[in-house]
Amino acid sequence: MITADHLTKSYRGVTAVDDVSFTARPGRVTGFLGPNGAGKSTTMRILVGLTPPTSGSAEVLGGRYADLPNPGREVGVLLDASAQHAGRTGREILTVAARTMGLRSERVEEMLARVSLTGKEADRRVRGYSLGMRQRLGIATALLGDPDVLILDEPANGLDPAGIRWMRDLLREYADQGGTVLLSSHLLHEIEVVADDLVVIGNGRIVAQGTKAELLAGAGTVCAAADTRALASALSGAGITSKVSGSGALHADAEAAEVGRVAHAAGVPLTELRAADGAGLEEMFLQLTAESQRDRIHEGAAA
Numbered sequence: 001m002i003t004a005d006h007l008t009k010s011y012r013g014v015t016a017v018d019d020v021s022f023t024a025r026p027g028r029v030t031g032f033l034g035p036n037g038a039g040k041s042t043t044m045r046i047l048v049g050l051t052p053p054t055s056g057s058a059e060v061l062g063g064r065y066a067d068l069p070n071p072g073r074e075v076g077v078l079l080d081a082s083a084q085h086a087g088r089t090g091r092e093i094l095t096v097a098a099r100t101m102g103l104r105s106e107r108v109e110e111m112l113a114r115v116s117l118t119g120k121e122a123d124r125r126v127r128g129y130s131l132g133m134r135q136r137l138g139i140a141t142a143l144l145g146d147p148d149v150l151i152l153d154e155p156a157n158g159l160d161p162a163g164i165r166w167m168r169d170l171l172r173e174y175a176d177q178g179g180t181v182l183l184s185s186h187l188l189h190e191i192e193v194v195a196d197d198l199v200v201i202g203n204g205r206i207v208a209q210g211t212k213a214e215l216l217a218g219a220g221t222v223c224a225a226a227d228t229r230a231l232a233s234a235l236s237g238a239g240i241t242s243k244v245s246g247s248g249a250l251h252a253d254a255e256a257a258e259v260g261r262v263a264h265a266a267g268v269p270l271t272e273l274r275a276a277d278g279a280g281l282e283e284m285f286l287q288l289t290a291e292s293q294r295d296r297i298h299e300g301a302a303a
């Protein structure tokens, strides 16, 4: 279990994290989503005691991370895969970490196999590793002490599609065995597939959180008609806001049944009507974080 309780972190003139509260539970993958500069890394650094919060508190497994007697055996952390000692080989890095944690040396080989780093790769110096290999080594280090909690900052960065799939399966299996996973990303699709719960952050503030199912349920309806203008106008007349989504269909802020009823009553034949799924979540993510996006999102307002 991880608990962030009203965390705030201010640097001179910048509030990086603003009153952030959430819980990541055992047996679940919690996705921490937000655009660049939203405050994800700062929050994670606070969770593991690397950055002191200006106010608020954070607990991992019921206490402060800094108070854990052998943190590596309780919490696996990967914050920056590039921060590993470049002059050491992957195997050396794992061996040193294993000794520090008081683990048997066989654990190193087990972890290398777990993250699919070959013996040859393990004997190369980290400075020659690709980002994807560094991520695998970082995951191996995080898993080494068989911890109950994993805190991973953008772990899929640099992984190829097969690597992303591998990571997803690994995290799923870990959570299914009772582990708590908090993983951050600025890529919605990456998180959407694996996360059970979502915490969405923009400009340092939590803008949405809940189970993925809950957030999807509120994601609205995708609908389309030959006469888009007539459909938008009917929806607007019924007090339902809508806007044109990427595909040219409308995204309406109402349940599918209600949208169908309104279109029928207005005599507008529908060519598409479905609950917004992953696309709806993306829409929601973009909307929720719109104010904190560096790039403005251009959308044609239909209503």
Ligand SMILES: Nc1ncnc2c1ncn2[C@@H]1O[C@H](COP(=O)(O)OP(=O)(O)OP(=O)(O)O)[C@@H](O)[C@H]1O
Pocket (backbone or CB within 6 Å): 011, 012, 014, 015, 016, 017, 034, 035, 036, 037, 038, 039, 040, 041, 042, 043, 186
């Ligand atoms: N040490 C620091 N001093 C001053 N400002 C900082 C410091 N660390 C972070 N910030 C600022 O805090 C804000 C949040 O940064 P943070 O790295 O937590 O975001 P992030 O969500 O992890 O972004 P990214 O996805 O780009 O990694 C940014 O505006 C950043 O410039």
